[in-house]
Amino acid sequence: MTFKNIVPNLLKNKNKEKNSNNLKNITSTKTIQTFSISPTILQRYADVMINFALHNGKGASKDDVVEIVLHESAKEFLPYLQAEVLKSGAKCLIRYLPEGISRQKYELSSNEQIEYMPDNLIKGRIKDITCTVHIISEVDKEELKGIDPKKIMLSQKHVQKYRKLLNKKEEEGKYFWTLCMFGTLQMAKEVNLSLEEYWEVIVKACYLNFKNPVEKWKKTASEIDRVKEELNNLQIQKIHVEAKDTDLWLSIGEHRQWLGGSGHNIPSFELFISPNWRGTKGHIQFTEKLYRYGNIIENIYLEFKNGLVTKATASSGEDVLKEMIAQKNANKVGEFSLTDSRLSNITKFMGETLFDENVGGKYGNTHIAVGMAYKESYTGDRSKMKESDWEKLGFNDSSVHTDIVSTSNRKVTAVLKNGEEKVIYKNGKFTI
Numbered sequence: 001m002t003f004k005n006i007v008p009n010l011l012k013n014k015n016k017e018k019n020s021n022n023l024k025n026i027t028s029t030k031t032i033q034t035f036s037i038s039p040t041i042l043q044r045y046a047d048v049m050i051n052f053a054l055h056n057g058k059g060a061s062k063d064d065v066v067e068i069v070l071h072e073s074a075k076e077f078l079p080y081l082q083a084e085v086l087k088s089g090a091k092c093l094i095r096y097l098p099e100g101i102s103r104q105k106y107e108l109s110s111n112e113q114i115e116y117m118p119d120n121l122i123k124g125r126i127k128d129i130t131c132t133v134h135i136i137s138e139v140d141k142e143e144l145k146g147i148d149p150k151k152i153m154l155s156q157k158h159v160q161k162y163r164k165l166l167n168k169k170e171e172e173g174k175y176f177w178t179l180c181m182f183g184t185l186q187m188a189k190e191v192n193l194s195l196e197e198y199w200e201v202i203v204k205a206c207y208l209n210f211k212n213p214v215e216k217w218k219k220t221a222s223e224i225d226r227v228k229e230e231l232n233n234l235q236i237q238k239i240h241v242e243a244k245d246t247d248l249w250l251s252i253g254e255h256r257q258w259l260g261g262s263g264h265n266i267p268s269f270e271l272f273i274s275p276n277w278r279g280t281k282g283h284i285q286f287t288e289k290l291y292r293y294g295n296i297i298e299n300i301y302l303e304f305k306n307g308l309v310t311k312a313t314a315s316s317g318e319d320v321l322k323e324m325i326a327q328k329n330a331n332k333v334g335e336f337s338l339t340d341s342r343l344s345n346i347t348k349f350m351g352e353t354l355f356d357e358n359v360g361g362k363y364g365n366t367h368i369a370v371g372m373a374y375k376e377s378y379t380g381d382r383s384k385m386k387e388s389d390w391e392k393l394g395f396n397d398s399s400v401h402t403d404i405v406s407t408s409n410r411k412v413t414a415v416l417k418n419g420e421e422k423v424i425y426k427n428g429k430f431t432i
Helices: 039-051 072-087 102-108 111-115 119-128 149-157 160-171 185-190 195-205 213-233 318-325 387-393
Strands: 011-013 035-037 065-071 091-097 131-136 176-181 236-243 246-251 270-273 276-285 290-292 295-297 301-305 308-313 333-339 365-371 401-406 410-416 421-426
Touching (some): 035 039, 035 195, 039 213, 111 149, 119 160, 290 318, 290 401
Antiparallel strands (some): 246 276, 276 301, 290 295, 365 401, 410 421
16 A cells, blocks of 8 residues: 555645645745645644653653754644643743754854853753753755864764763653654755655654554554563673674673663664673674765774774765764764664665664664763663763763664674574564
């Protein structure tokens, strides 16, 4: 059954649609978006984000202070998100971000200006909010192309101390976050899709073609939990990834658990873990483009020895890749992930990590992230851990967390604690 048969008339051309509930055209300085997303789709999308994705699948409640963070290109989505927050009884804060001015910031600012952060304002917001909903949308994916990557890294570095405050609050069970994507004409053009085609992928990936997408997400989360339990029961010591131009070993480490299905990302079909970075060795060739800091990085290849990146090349954007890896601890693995092709119905390259790290297709995908590890992968009480404890266990800490994706056919073999070897993933599917 085709997408249009499943969802007749939910996605329409604005020139033909006469629904009085339709919102106005989104206008930017570069283009006018003439394609309209049905209010039905946007309402379902907001329902998923507020009533499922937050609180690990439980949704927002009257005790929450929910912050919605979005750019002006996603303003059409804002009324639907705010409505769901208010209907839940929660308090709603909005951080509405302008577009087209980031390049000016880096061109005109001194290092001191780039490093400046309104400390009291940011700490106050962190103290008050209990949930954050991030909406990814862009009107110029290459806005920062040509900007000195050192300046961009400088800006990222000084966000880290605030991220640590949020991480601590999350570890205490007092903060939850999620993110999704609102497609724009520019994002679609970047990957040679029409806006309608781009939104077709979003709708199918997020189950917005179902009358009750929240229930569908709960069923998917249940299947992810099943696979996750199987992986955790195996007590894996090491992982060996074999594919074309790839021969990579990762050490899982002590007190680890596989994660997935938490609602942090919509969509998300991956199973992932933060390994002990010290045990990474070998090499891996990535197949998917990486959009990072306003630049496109293609054909990334990494070599590891004793847990560190010893070689990093790319056919384009190599200078940005190397500057990123040069940041503190960004030359170490923070995450290893696998996506089963049967779980994900994303089959097109979308130019956004959120979707591309969850791509299905023939062989699913594997990705690793260099930089920051996910402390949720620790099986114990995170609130009792000290920085020295995380370091001892090999949980990497960095201001950078960059997911790099490969869709090549691969075999993943687990070496268990008893010495047994077991193939856990082959031909794009988990075998457990």
